[in-house]
Amino acid sequence: xxxxxxxxxxxxxxxxxxxxxxxxxxxxxxxxxxxxxxxxxxxxxxxxxxxxxxxxxxxxxxxxxxxxxxxxxxxxxxxxxxxxxxxxxxxxxxxxxx
Amino acid sequence: xxxxxxxxxxxxxxxxxxxxxxxxxxxxxxxxxxxxxxxxxxxxxxxxxxxxxxxxxxxxxxxxxxxxxxxxxxxxxxxxxxxxxxxxxxxxxxxxxxxxxxxxxxxxxxxxxxxxxxxxxxxxxxxxxxxxxxxxxxxxxxxxxxxxxxxxxxxxxxxxxxxxxxxxxxxxxxxxxxxxxxxxx
Numbered sequence: 001x002x003x004x005x006x007x008x009x010x011x012x013x014x015x016x017x018x019x020x021x022x023x024x025x026x027x028x029x030x031x032x033x034x035x036x037x038x039x040x041x042x043x044x045x046x047x048x049x050x051x052x053x054x055x056x057x058x059x060x061x062x063x064x065x066x067x068x069x070x071x072x073x074x075x076x077x078x079x080x081x082x083x084x085x086x087x088x089x090x091x092x093x094x095x096x097x098x
Numbered sequence: 099x100x101x102x103x104x105x106x107x108x109x110x111x112x113x114x115x116x117x118x119x120x121x122x123x124x125x126x127x128x129x130x131x132x133x134x135x136x137x138x139x140x141x142x143x144x145x146x147x148x149x150x151x152x153x154x155x156x157x158x159x160x161x162x163x164x165x166x167x168x169x170x171x172x173x174x175x176x177x178x179x180x181x182x183x184x185x186x187x188x189x190x191x192x193x194x195x196x197x198x199x200x201x202x203x204x205x206x207x208x209x210x211x212x213x214x215x216x217x218x219x220x221x222x223x224x225x226x227x228x229x230x231x232x233x234x235x236x237x238x239x240x241x242x243x244x245x246x247x248x249x250x251x252x253x254x255x256x257x258x259x260x261x262x263x264x265x266x267x268x269x270x271x272x273x274x275x276x277x278x279x280x281x282x283x
Contacts, residue, residue, distance in 0.1 A: 002104050004206060006145060009108045011202035013115055013134075015195050020119030022191040025181040028124050028170060032131050035162065036115055039138055042154075046147045051214045057249045058257050060150050064157050065264050069271035071162050075169045076278035082173050083281075089181060 006047035013040035027078050027088040031071065038067045104144050111137035122178040124170050128163055135159040148245045 013036060020033030042060045049056025082088055111134050118130035135158045142151035170176055182188070243251055253261055 002101075002141075002145060005104065005108065006141065007206055008203065009111065009141070011199060011206070012112055014202065015199040016112070016115045016119055018198055019191055019195045022194065023119060023183055023188065025183060026124060026175075026179070028166065028175065029119075029127050029181070032127055032166060033119060035158070036118065036131060036134065039135060039158070042150075043138060043141065046142050046145050046150055049147065050145060051211070054248045054252050055256070057147060057150055058253050060147075061153070061249070061253065062260065062264060064153065065267065068157065068162055069267055071165055072271050072275040073278065075165060076275040079169065079173065079279050088173065088175060089179075 001050065003047055003050065006043055010040045010043040010047070013037075013043065025090045027081070027090055027093075028075075030090070031074050031078070035067060035071070038063055100144060104141065107137045107140040107144075111141070122180065122182075123176065125167065125176045128166050128170065132159050132163050135163070149249050 017033045017037035017040060020036065021030055024030055024033065042063055045056040045060045045063070049060075078088055081093060085093060087093070114130045114133040114137060118127050118134060121127040121130060135154060139151040139154040139159070142148075142154060183191075242248075
């Protein structure tokens with residue numbers, strides 16, 4: 001049911017997430033775009049779980065766990081960077097540039 | 099009727115995601131992302147994944163996005179700033195994203211049912227293929243075990259070790275977040 005449509009929607013959402021990562025300079029918005037990409041992949045898992053059985057749901061469960069851990073650590077890093085540079089604009093965070 | 103509902107939520111998800119990446123105010127972007135996640139939860143229900151829809155709302159729209167909003171407000175970033183990249187980057191982004199979208203839609207031409215039949219003919223490398231026969235409809239599993247049971251059975255039988263490793267991942271994430279966000283280590 002809705003297999004092709006769901007996969008197409010997933011492709012569109014993933015592309016929008018990539019566009020957001022490439023377009024924005026705000027680190028927090030960039031993280032949100034990564035969450036959008038993870039959601040698109042989750043939609044693929046759920047759609048294909050209709051064919052391949054409930055293992056896809058377990059994968060969605062693990063993806064959500066990794067997303068939560070990634071958000072917690074990433075936002076802590078952003079707070080640490082903000083404390084040093086007083087900004088989250090990625091154009092100004094160039095300490096590692098050679 | 100169901101198709102109409104699906105398309106309404108699909109269009110809502112795409113519009114919300116577009117607005118999320120175009121809004122200048124980070125708080126607006128976060129709220130549009132929450133809207134995207136709610137639309138996706140509705141689509142999960144239509145795809146017979148009611149439990150996943152519930153934890154999508156609870157974990158993603160509830161917990162993770164609240165974390166984002168907390169950080170935005172903690173750092174006082176709730177005001178709109180011009181943070182789009184320059185015109186050359188925008189052009190390059192359109193090219194890259196267009197190519198990626200073409201690639202992903204080309205993947206759709208590969209018939210999922212053909213993929214499923216090929217998948218079922220692979221040799222069983224682990225338990226899932228033997229315990230849960232490939233091609234078995236999730237709807238049937240839900241009918242047999244209940245909505246939560248259909249997820250719980252593979253999670254606690256076949257994927258028990260990865261599930262336990264997940265707890266280590268979360269512990270490391272907690273310690274890492276505390277150490278990184280602390281003022282003095």
